[in-house]
Amino acid sequence: DSGVTQTPKHLITATGQRVTLRCSPRSGDLSVYWYQQSLDQGLQFLIQYYNGEERAKGNILERFSAQQFPDLHSELNLSSLELGDSALYFCASSVASGRPDTGELFFGEGSRLTVL
C-alpha cells in the first residue's frame, strides 16, 4: 500500500459526459501528479501540483483540468468525454515536507475509466 488513495476505482460513462477523479496523497506529501495510461500511448504525464499551485503541464487536453485543494487532495476533471479517453488514470505523490526529496513517486491504485 503506497498510501495514495484514488476514487473511484472503476467508472463507466457515456461520450459527452463529465467525470471527476479524486486523489488523496500520502500523508505529508505536497506534490501530486496525474498520469494517463493507455495501451497505445503508455504512461503519459498530465499535470503536477505542488502545495496547491500548478507546477507543470504535460500532455493534458484542454477538456481536462485539475486542481489541488488546501488539504492537498487533488481532483482531475474530464469533460466532453470521447471513446479515446478510456484509460487508467493514476495519481502519484511525492515531496513530503521535511523529508529528503529523491524525486520518487508513489502511485495510487488508479481509476479505470471506460467511455461507451
Added chain:
Amino acid sequence: ELKVEQNPLFLSMQEGKNYTIYCNYSTTSDRLYWYRQDPGKSLESLFVLLSNGAVKQEGRLMASLDTKARLSTLHITAAVHDLSATYFCAVVYKGGGADGLTFGKGTHLIIQP
C-alpha cells in the same frame, strides 16, 4: 523533449535464466527510477538511482546507472515466475522549473517455468 526508450519491449524467458533490460534516455539527467507493474495494478517503486555509477540490488534484480552513456540496466538473475510483470524505467524531466517523471513504454516480461 525528453525521450526514454526501453528494450526489449517484450521478453519471454525461462526460469533460471539471466537477462538484462535496457533503458536509454535522450537528455542529461542524474536521476532514474525503475517501477514494476502487475496487470491492472499500480506501479511499485523498485529502485531509485541518484548518481552516475549507482548500483542497487534487491533479490534477483539489480539496477545500474551510467549518466554519461545515458543508460540504465535492470538485470535479472536466475529468473523466477513471480518476476513476471511489466517493468518501467523513468527519468526526471526538468521543464519550466518543475519536476516530473517521463516513463519508457515498459518491458513486458513473461517468465515461464
